[in-house]
Amino acid sequence: MKETLFYQIRQDNTLSVTELSLLVRQAFVALYPGTSFDHDMTFLHGSENRFFLTRAGKRESIAVFVTLDELDKSMLAGTQRDAAAAEFCIREARSGMQDFLTTIVAKKVPEGIKKEILTCQPGLSCFEYLLLQSETDEGLALKPIEKSLALPMAERLTPVPAPKIISPEVLNPIRTSDSGIDRRLSPEELNALIDLSLGLEMKTRGVEWDLPVTRKPDNDA
Amino acid sequence: MNESKKLKRGLEDLSPLFQGAKIPQVLDGSDSSDRCFTPAGSVLAVCRGDGSNFSASPLLAGMLFPQEKDALLLTITDGVSVPKLSQPFGGLYRCPLSWADFRKLCSKAEPRIDSPLNLSRNVVLDFDLRVGFPEESLLPLVDKCLFWIQPQFEHLASVYKLIKTTVALNPTLECYLVYEGEARDARGEFVFEKLAALCSDRLGVDLTWLGSAWIDDENGGVVCDLRLEHLWLTPMDRSLVPEKMQLLRFASALPAGEGF
Numbered sequence: 309m310k311e312t313l314f315y316q317i318r319q320d321n322t323l324s325v326t327e328l329s330l331l332v333r334q335a336f337v338a339l340y341p342g343t344s345f346d347h348d349m350t351f352l353h354g355s356e357n358r359f360f361l362t363r364a365g366k367r368e369s370i371a372v373f374v375t376l377d378e379l380d381k382s383m384l385a386g387t388q389r390d391a392a393a394a395e396f397c398i399r400e401a402r403s404g405m406q407d408f409l410t411t412i413v414a415k416k417v418p419e420g421i422k423k424e425i426l427t428c429q430p431g432l433s434c435f436e437y438l439l440l441q442s443e444t445d446e447g448l449a450l451k452p453i454e455k456s457l458a459l460p461m462a463e464r465l466t467p468v469p470a471p472k473i474i475s476p477e478v479l480n481p482i483r484t485s486d487s488g489i490d491r492r493l494s495p496e497e498l499n500a501l502i503d504l505s506l507g508l509e510m511k512t513r514g515v516e517w518d519l520p521v522t523r524k525p526d527n528d529a
Numbered sequence: 530m531n532e533s534k535k536l537k538r539g540l541e542d543l544s545p546l547f548q549g550a551k552i553p554q555v556l557d558g559s560d561s562s563d564r565c566f567t568p569a570g571s572v573l574a575v576c577r578g579d580g581s582n583f584s585a586s587p588l589l590a591g592m593l594f595p596q597e598k599d600a601l602l603l604t605i606t607d608g609v610s611v612p613k614l615s616q617p618f619g620g621l622y623r624c625p626l627s628w629a630d631f632r633k634l635c636s637k638a639e640p641r642i643d644s645p646l647n648l649s650r651n652v653v654l655d656f657d658l659r660v661g662f663p664e665e666s667l668l669p670l671v672d673k674c675l676f677w678i679q680p681q682f683e684h685l686a687s688v689y690k691l692i693k694t695t696v697a698l699n700p701t702l703e704c705y706l707v708y709e710g711e712a713r714d715a716r717g718e719f720v721f722e723k724l725a726a727l728c729s730d731r732l733g734v735d736l737t738w739l740g741s742a743w744i745d746d747e748n749g750g751v752v753c754d755l756r757l758e759h760l761w762l763t764p765m766d767r768s769l770v771p772e773k774m775q776l777l778r779f780a781s782a783l784p785a786g787e788g789f
Contacts, residue, residue, distance in 0.1 A: 493689070500727045501682065501686050504720070504723045505681075505682040508719065511715065
């Protein structure tokens with residue numbers, strides 16, 4: 309199976325990394341009901357999400373998302389001399405120097421992996437992009453799309469309103485407090501809540517869904 | 530998870546045949562019938578995922594406590610629009626206090642109110658978390674907290690964070706979950722089971738299921754299918770924070786019918 313690499317250059321109206329994860333997982337679940345998906349979220353080198361599909365007892369990496377924003381300077385700083393250079397890289401990346409981005413990230417990605425630049429374009433969300441990608445990429449077309457679950461093609465191509473952005477207050481400490489309590493969610497807690505949210509979404513759509521609350525340890529990363 | 534706190538399933542859960550003619554209760558703040566046993570000396574609070582209390586505190590207080598002598602509904606008014614005159618909810622009157630006055634009331638430095646040691650009243654705290662009260666001062670006072678949750682990621686994450694913070698500040702807190710939706714919505718129990726498992730695994734906290742509640746636009750009230758008796762199932766392991774004892778003493782000493 310091919311591994312698809314997406315880059316999202318974060319802009320004011322684009323998805324947060326968590327919302328992106330949520331949407332991608334919703335897309336996978338809609339496309340391949342009954343299969344098991346999980347993903348890793350790594351914040352050490354930028355915000356990186358690696359998605360896994362488990363079928364016939366085998367766990368395969370199927371997609372990697374990398375989000376670049378102001379908080380992800382460490383990723384670029386790791387490949388450059390200092391933070392000032394990282395600032396320059398981000399600024400240049402935002403001005404459209406995608407080749408530069410490819411160069412930077414290619415250092416981390418093994419050869420042979422398909423790389424694509426995904427910028428959030430008006431009218432085409434990451435979610436829709438993935439749905440379209442799944443139809444044209446044989447590697448992702450594991451099972452026929454459940455018509456009752458997947459969006460009609462016309463709807464996919466129709467410009468959609470900008471997705472609702474999850475408030476930073478949800479993802480980060482809600483309020484400043486003198487209590488010294490760390491309110492941030494660990495990646496495991498975030499994963500479990502995303503699982504729960506997806507389960508709710510599936511129940512709303514009448515699909516039986518039961519992901520374990522505790523994610524299995526990742527042995528493939 | 531504590532066995533006694535797991536979701537209870539009985540015959541009525543297996544088939545509608547066993548449910549009889551159960552009708553969800555519509556609350557408009559005036560009904561004071563069918564109360565359950567309510568011991569005195571507890572501090573209760575309601576927390577919603579978005580920080581607002583959804584007018585749930587007064588309604589819940591009116592439902593739980595039939596007479597003014599049973600409880601004091603204390604509204605911290607900072608950031609909340611509260612009518613100047615006290616309002617009755619069930620048998621209770623709303624007692625508004627500013628945060629500064631509330632702190633003064635609970636302060637150890639204040640002269641102790643001459644009240645009997647026997648605590649005869651409960652306190653229902655009514656506040657809006659969005660105002661940004663110092664939680665380390667407020668949350669340790671609460672014995673039982675009802676978390677109201679909606680089936681949305683933001684609410685789930687927010688309530689989980691609230692629970693995480695609250696139990697860190699108040700390890701003896703009893704946590705209850707109310708699903709904000711219709712009673713027949715199966716997602717309510719799904720949310721409870723998953724969230725309870727997560728809280729148990731990650732935080733070591735037991736959640737107790739209270740049921741569902743939702744706004745009835747037609748009848749102008751809140752429709753509840755709540756098992757409020759679950760609030761009193763377990764013996765209370767109350768922390769004896771001096772400020773809380775002062776608050777309960779004050780509530781017990783306040784003559785019924787006077788309010789503020």
